[in-house]
Amino acid sequence: MKSIMTKVFEPKGSFDLIYQNKFFNGWPMLSDNRTIVMVFPIDGTDTSAAVTINQMTNGNLAINVISNSSNVAEEAVKQALAALSLDEDGTGWQNIGEKDSVIRELQEKYNYIRPSLFNSPYEAAVHFIIGHRISMVQGRKIRQNIAEEYGQEFVIEGTGYFAFPSPEKLLKVQNFPGINSTKMERLHSVARAAIEGKLSREYLLSMEGSEALKYLESLPGIGPFFSQGILSRGAGGADNMTHDDLTYHAISVRYKLGDNPTEDQIFNITDRWRPYRMWAIVLHHIWLRESGNLPKRTFSKK
Numbered sequence: 001m002k003s004i005m006t007k008v009f010e011p012k013g014s015f016d017l018i019y020q021n022k023f024f025n026g027w028p029m030l031s032d033n034r035t036i037v038m039v040f041p042i043d044g045t046d047t048s049a050a051v052t053i054n055q056m057t058n059g060n061l062a063i064n065v066i067s068n069s070s071n072v073a074e075e076a077v078k079q080a081l082a083a084l085s086l087d088e089d090g091t092g093w094q095n096i097g098e099k100d101s102v103i104r105e106l107q108e109k110y111n112y113i114r115p116s117l118f119n120s121p122y123e124a125a126v127h128f129i130i131g132h133r134i135s136m137v138q139g140r141k142i143r144q145n146i147a148e149e150y151g152q153e154f155v156i157e158g159t160g161y162f163a164f165p166s167p168e169k170l171l172k173v174q175n176f177p178g179i180n181s182t183k184m185e186r187l188h189s190v191a192r193a194a195i196e197g198k199l200s201r202e203y204l205l206s207m208e209g210s211e212a213l214k215y216l217e218s219l220p221g222i223g224p225f226f227s228q229g230i231l232s233r234g235a236g237g238a239d240n241m242t243h244d245d246l247t248y249h250a251i252s253v254r255y256k257l258g259d260n261p262t263e264d265q266i267f268n269i270t271d272r273w274r275p276y277r278m279w280a281i282v283l284h285h286i287w288l289r290e291s292g293n294l295p296k297r298t299f300s301k302k
Helices: 017-025 069-082 091-097 101-109 119-130 134-150 165-169 181-195 202-203 209-216 224-235 245-254 265-275 279-293
Strands: 002-009 035-039 048-053 063-067 153-156 159-162
Touching: 017 063, 035 063, 035 069, 035 101, 035 134, 048 069, 048 153, 048 159, 048 209, 063 069, 069 119, 069 245, 091 134, 091 159, 091 265, 101 279, 119 181, 134 159, 134 165, 134 209, 165 181, 209 224, 245 279
Parallel strands: none
Antiparallel strands: 002 063, 035 048, 048 063, 153 159
């Protein structure tokens, strides 16, 4: 395994890699405590890559790609940047706060943080299916065990990092501890969709949001809640809009709309956030969870 690309990337808009990682993903870090390590299967291929990212003093990112295939370098960088919402131009993000004092307060409180995503919609779907009706700790352990048994290993500074198996490899897994037959069938359906290119970010974001959700819900085991999670946390899209009571409750509290705001009231507010509605929604979710002011239950509004 060797380095197949090094490059420097300049984020468009405010970005703090260490703050982002501590707040969201918790990607492992190298011994310098400044370089994160991401490992993942490359969309559209049967191979994986490791990507290390370090933010230099001038704010630019030093990126290194490690793989056994030199053909995946550009796609690996593309996926890594998308997972950090760095594929989006954030230069206008501060302007939203200048027009909306609620957003400005949250931006300043959370250092203009951007959403962090799964490595791909494929991995997002796998996460939701495996984690259904079990604890987060159990789900994380099962995914790690699958990665260690069937995924590709990358050794960096003497430490092994395992990518989750590619869709092609996942299709070959017939039984695994902690995954019942129903979940395995659903995982195979997700793997087939990924192989067909129908779980790529490009494919999902090429559709209207409602159309993408409808497609995702056609996959076995994917309901309204999971479909919104896959679209918003897997595919991303700075201006996507989620419809769930957690989002509506957060907006209602921050904007003092009362207990039962109408959709028109919600949309009148979220329209101010274009083209960064999803980024603004994520800020509200962060604040809501920190404040402990959660609704009694969460469900899809669509």
